[in-house]
Amino acid sequence: MEDAGLLSAFKALAENTVNYRHQMCKVYQFLTQHPDDADELSVVIDNPNIPASSVARVICENGFEISADTIKRHRKRLEHKGCKCPVKEAK
Numbered sequence: 814m815e816d817a818g819l820l821s822a823f824k825a826l827a828e829n830t831v832n833y834r835h836q837m838c839k840v841y842q843f844l845t846q847h848p849d850d851a852d853e854l855s856v857v858i859d860n861p862n863i864p865a866s867s868v869a870r871v872i873c874e875n876g877f878e879i880s881a882d883t884i885k886r887h888r889k890r891l892e893h894k895g896c897k898c899p900v901k902e903a904k
């Protein structure tokens with residue numbers, strides 16, 4: 814049945830969307846790989862005076878692939894319109 818194929822394709826689409834929405838962004842994944850330095854790394858990543866491309870380059874050079882756009886999206890979480898990573902309270 815063609816309809817059944819279409820329906821399951823649509824269901825798969827919906828499931829993938831849900832997965833995507835709940836997926837933590839790559840910056841978060843990167844930070845969880847460096848739990849001891851996460852706070853300090855996060856401060857640099859969020860520093861608007863440092864170009865996102867520079868941050869991305871340094872992270873890539875250290876063996877973790879990430880794009881400047883991902884950094885930008887992560888920074889925008891501070892304005893509640895970027896990724897879904899938790900926003901840390903300022904100390």
Ligand SMILES: [Zn+2]
Pocket residue numbers: 837838839840841886887890896897898
């Ligand atoms: Zn993020």
